[in-house]
Amino acid sequence: MNNPYLPYPVRVESIITETEDRNLKTIKLVFLNSEDEQKFQYTPGQFAELSVAGEGEIPIGIASSPTEKGFIKFTVNKVGKVSSYIHNMKAGDIMGVRGPLGNWYPWDLLEGKNLVIVGGGFAFTTLRSSIVYMLDPANRPRFGDITVVYGARFPGLLLYKEELAAWEQRDDIRMHITVDGTTDPNWKYNVGFVPAVTKQKAPESENSYAIICGPPIMIKFTLPVLTELGFPPERIISSLEMRMKCGIGICGRCNIGAEYVCKDGPVFTLEQLSRLPNEY
Amino acid sequence: MTEIYIAKDKLPATIGKLMSEHRVYGPVFEGQYHEFVELKAGDEIDLAYQNTRLSPKGLFHPHSEKMCQFSLAKDDPEAGIMKEAPKDYSPRIILGIRPCDAKAFRLDDANFDTPTIKDPWWTQRRATTTLVGLGCNQPCRTCFCTSVGTGPFDPSGLDALLTDVGDGFMLQAVTDKGKRLLSSMSDGEPVPPAVGEEAAALKQSAEAQLGTQFEPKAIAEKDMLELFNASFWDEVQFSCINCGTCTFLCPTCWCFDIQDEVYEAQGDRIRIWDSCMFPLFTLHGSGHNPRNLKLQRVRQRFMHKLKYYQDKYQDGVACVGCGRCVKFCPVNIDIREVARLMSATCVCPA
Numbered sequence: 001m002n003n004p005y006l007p008y009p010v011r012v013e014s015i016i017t018e019t020e021d022r023n024l025k026t027i028k029l030v031f032l033n034s035e036d037e038q039k040f041q042y043t044p045g046q047f048a049e050l051s052v053a054g055e056g057e058i059p060i061g062i063a064s065s066p067t068e069k070g071f072i073k074f075t076v077n078k079v080g081k082v083s084s085y086i087h088n089m090k091a092g093d094i095m096g097v098r099g100p101l102g103n104w105y106p107w108d109l110l111e112g113k114n115l116v117i118v119g120g121g122f123a124f125t126t127l128r129s130s131i132v133y134m135l136d137p138a139n140r141p142r143f144g145d146i147t148v149v150y151g152a153r154f155p156g157l158l159l160y161k162e163e164l165a166a167w168e169q170r171d172d173i174r175m176h177i178t179v180d181g182t183t184d185p186n187w188k189y190n191v192g193f194v195p196a197v198t199k200q201k202a203p204e205s206e207n208s209y210a211i212i213c214g215p216p217i218m219i220k221f222t223l224p225v226l227t228e229l230g231f232p233p234e235r236i237i238s239s240l241e242m243r244m245k246c247g248i249g250i251c252g253r254c255n256i257g258a259e260y261v262c263k264d265g266p267v268f269t270l271e272q273l274s275r276l277p278n279e280y
Numbered sequence: 281m282t283e284i285y286i287a288k289d290k291l292p293a294t295i296g297k298l299m300s301e302h303r304v305y306g307p308v309f310e311g312q313y314h315e316f317v318e319l320k321a322g323d324e325i326d327l328a329y330q331n332t333r334l335s336p337k338g339l340f341h342p343h344s345e346k347m348c349q350f351s352l353a354k355d356d357p358e359a360g361i362m363k364e365a366p367k368d369y370s371p372r373i374i375l376g377i378r379p380c381d382a383k384a385f386r387l388d389d390a391n392f393d394t395p396t397i398k399d400p401w402w403t404q405r406r407a408t409t410t411l412v413g414l415g416c417n418q419p420c421r422t423c424f425c426t427s428v429g430t431g432p433f434d435p436s437g438l439d440a441l442l443t444d445v446g447d448g449f450m451l452q453a454v455t456d457k458g459k460r461l462l463s464s465m466s467d468g469e470p471v472p473p474a475v476g477e478e479a480a481a482l483k484q485s486a487e488a489q490l491g492t493q494f495e496p497k498a499i500a501e502k503d504m505l506e507l508f509n510a511s512f513w514d515e516v517q518f519s520c521i522n523c524g525t526c527t528f529l530c531p532t533c534w535c536f537d538i539q540d541e542v543y544e545a546q547g548d549r550i551r552i553w554d555s556c557m558f559p560l561f562t563l564h565g566s567g568h569n570p571r572n573l574k575l576q577r578v579r580q581r582f583m584h585k586l587k588y589y590q591d592k593y594q595d596g597v598a599c600v601g602c603g604r605c606v607k608f609c610p611v612n613i614d615i616r617e618v619a620r621l622m623s624a625t626c627v628c629p630a
Contacts, residue, residue, distance in 0.1 A: 001400045005347050005538075005549075009361040032361075053350040053360045053549075054542045058565070079565035094360040242570070243562050245538045245554075248397045252535030253554070253561050255580075256570075257504055258588040263397075277508040279580075280570050 004248050007051040007096025008036035012089050013071060020156025024122050025087050026063065026075045029097060040100060042066055043107065044129040045239060045267050048099030049247045050074060050086065058082045059244040059262065062100065063125035065132035067139070072097065075125045075159060101247040102266050105130055105211060105237060114144035116203040116231075118222055120151050120194050120214025124159050126239060127213055131167065140172060147203040151178040151194040151218075155187060176201050195221040198229075205230035211237045223270065233271035240266045240280055256280050282459060284468025285475055287448040294467055295325065295375065301464075302410075303372035305339060307332055316374065327376050327414055327444065335531035335604060336381050337388070339374060340405045344552040347538065353545040362549065367401060369408045373461070376414040380423075380600040382437030383430040384531030385411070387600065390593045391534055410457050413438040417482050419490055422603030424616055427493040429596040432486035443479040450479050493616050496597045498623035500590045507587055508579070512621045517578035519611040524555035526605035526613075527581065532598045535561070556580050582618050 010029040018024040027050075031037040042048075042062055049057040058080075064073035078087050089095070105126075115134065119127045127150075134143050148167070152158045158177065168175045178190035178197045190197050194214065203210075210231050212219055219238065226236055242254035242261040249263030257276040259265060268276075286294055298304050299319060306325035307314045313333035319325060346365035353359055385406065392402035416423070416432035425431050435441045440458035443450045450471055453459040462468065499507070527533040537554035540547055554561055557578075562571045571577050589598035599615065606614050 001398070001404065003364060003400045004397055005400075006364060007348075007362050051362065053362060054352055054540050054547045056540050057538065077565075083565065096360075096362055241564065243564050245536070249394070250391055250397070250399055250534075250536075251538070251551075251554070252391075252556070255584070255588065257508070257583075258592040275505070277505060279508075279576065 005098070005246070007049065007057075007098040008040065009033070010072075010095055010097050012091050012093045012095065014091055015087075015089060018075060018159050019122075020154075023078050024075055024159065025078075026073060026159075027086060027089070028064075028071050028073050029095070030071050031097075032094070037070075040072070040097070042072075042100035043104035044133045045104035045126050046100040046102050047126070047247075047266060048072070048074070048097050048101055049244075050076070050082070051096035051098055052082055052085050053096070055085045056082045057098065057245070057247075058086075059101070059247055061126040061129075061239070061266075063128050065129045065136070067133055067136040075122065077122050098247065102262055103264070105239075105267055110209055111142050112144065112207075114204060114206075114208035115146045116208055116210040116226075117146070117148045117150075118194060118198055118210060118212040118214070118226075119149070120218040121153070121157065122159060123213040123215065123239075124150060127211065128160055128163070130211065131173070132163075135167075135170070135173060144207065145174065145204070146172070147174040147176070147201070149176045149178065149194055149198050149201065149203075151180065151190075151192075151197065153180045154182050155179050155184055174203075193221070194218050195225050198222055199225045202229060205235075209235045209237060211239075213239050233274060234269050236270040238268060238270065238273070240268065242266075242280065282462065283450060283452040283471050283476075284462055284465065285448055285450055285471045286468055290467060291327075291449070294465060295319065296321075297465070297467070298373055298375075301371070303368075303370060304375055305372060306375040316377070318372075325376065327442070327449075329376075330418075330420060331378055331381075331602065331604075333529070333604070333608075335384065335529055335602065336374065336377055337384065337531045337534070340385060340402055340409070341388070341392075341534055341536070341553075344550055345401065346548045347551050348549040350547050350549070351545055352542060352547060356545075365548065367404070369404050371408050371410070373410045373412060375412045376442065377411055377438075378416060378602070379413045379432065379434040379436075379438060379441070380425045380430050380602045381531050382411050382413050383425075383434055384437070384600045384602070386437045387532050387589075387595070387598050388534050390589075390595060410439045410461050411437065412440045412442060412451070412458075412461070415441060415443045415479075415483065416486055417444055419486055420603055420607070422606040423490060423601055424493045424603060425601035426487055426490040427616075427619075428496055428599050428601045430600050432490065433483040443482060445475050445478050445482070448475070450475055494619040495623050496586065496590065496619070499586050499597070499619065502587070502622070504587060504591060507622055508583065510621075513575055513579045516582070516613065516618055516621070517575040520557075520574060520578050520613060521611060522557045522559075522574055522577060523610060524557040525608050525610065527555040527557055528553065529604040529608055531600060531602060531604075532585065556584070582615065582622070585615070586619055586622055
């Protein structure tokens with residue numbers, strides 16, 4: 001019988017420090033068995049349990065895109081036992097991955113629509129997956145305009161800086177990178193909070209969906225902006241975090257009302273969330 | 281053969297025969313309480329028991345169990361790779377389980393055995409186990425099974441049902457598994473007509489004692505957010521000390537934690553019962569906790585049992601009325617009272 005608790009063994013291919021505060025590292029993993037890689041068919045928005053024997057498991061959004069073959073990638077914030085252990089791993093080390101888990105951004109609904117992606121801080125991982133996925137030459141014609149507002153407290157805290165710079169150069173994606181503040185005289189992007197920059201850039205809401213991920217305070221102040229721009233709640237999509245163990249809707253801790261964030265989520269529309277208790 | 285009669289003096293021999301082909305579990309008085317244990321030759325099964333202190337959920341979802349095992353030895357090429365932990369799925373019979381507790385397994389199936397994801401250990405244990413229930417002639421004062429869609433003789437969670445008719449037991453098959461069990465038992469006698477009548481009378485009398493103590497349907501019809509935001513939770517949670525006794529004893533509390541344990545170079549990944557009563561249950565790595573307050577945790581337990589489960593599975597409440605949480609709560613919180621608050625026609629602000 002298929003055992004959903006048994007992680008696929010993977011090898012750490014590389015591990016890089018993403019941010020100046022050294023709290024975020026991106027870990028690239030390669031499956032030890034190619035048949036496991038075949039089974040790990042994921043869609044942007046999903047997550048996986050990273051498993052370290054003897055330490056435990058953590059649920060982390062998948063930062064790579066299914067269009068990138070041969071590896072999977074996760075950006076891990078150092079907060080506890082397992083994430084700290086992973087931060088100290090080296091290329092060649094063996095660990096495990098369980099997944100893919102949860103639902104995904106509703107790509108069938110998003111087809112033919114304009115996308116507004118709003119991200120803040122380190123909650124840019126599954127958004128990165130989504131952007132890479134949409135920019136893939138095979139997928140790009142399926143979507144309308146793509147607008148990205150991505151902010152961090154200061155430039156050193158932005159994830160994926162090289163990719164952000166490369167996307168800036170493209171004409172098929174509109175990038176609005178911003179920081180809360182900076183002393184860098186050469187900073188050539190925006191300065192200001194994500195809600196304010198979203199309001200200023202005023203992306204078109206007609207035929208558009210917004211995907212928003214970030215710290216609660218950013219989401220709280222950006223939602224009214226999106227509403228004002230004309231996005232109805234069913235076209236505002238977010239992804240939630242919760243303490244999880246099993247990741248498959250069985251262990252019982254990640255519920256919001258009758259929904260399990262791990263299995264029924266983590267992706268919900270604002271309209272769905274409005275019908276659930278405010279307990280997340 | 282769908283029903284037989286077994287005289288009480290012949291029961292030990294009958295159980296002995298079953299034990300030669302199955303692992304047989306039954307209620308045994310150990311220490312201060314009754315508990316389901318695997319019977320060994322000479323163990324005394326007590327079918328005059330009221331109920332076990334701990335629910336029998338541990339027979340399918342043990343308090344702690346190995347999920348995977350691994351080596352961390354430096355010279356082991358498989359170090360750090362999780363392996364399946366071996367399990368015993370040889371056929372077993374649970375004898376004398378109360379109908380409410382057996383019904384609880386059916387409710388728990390909705391969680392462990394879904395169309396998309398199947399818990400391998402729960403489902404395999406369920407498949408290889410035959411549940412032989414024992415009807416309740418004398419329900420407890422804390423019982424309320426008939427209010428939550430089951431009852432003292434409810435066969436719906438069972439493969440076969442025993443009814444104590446004084447000098448003997450009537451054993452009725454419920455499922456095909458139960459029929460197979462009965463046909464393998466050569467020592468049963470035909471049920472005398474008087475015994476069948478007595479069993480029916482016992483059922484009627486037990487059900488009449490219980491009555492209807494609240495109406496789960498009324499809770500299903502309520503708006504989730506209206507119940508969630510009701511003011512009575514403040515009163516309900518006031519005396520709770522978050523000890524977790526209710527969740528520990530409850531046959532439909534299945535929540536678990538996953539922990540790695542390592543001794544020298546060998547380790548196990550273990551799952552172990554957890555409780556929504558504990559703040560750590562929902563504590564994020566960041567320090568944020570969506571159920572940081574006692575009120576939130578108490579509300580979660582009752583909302584899950586009586587509202588969320590109903591809404592999610594459309595199969596009644598996640599409660600079988602066994603009454604353990606009522607009986608053993610150290611501060612006398614009574615789920616029947618809470619259910620009545622939740623099902624009251626007007627959830628008025630205080």
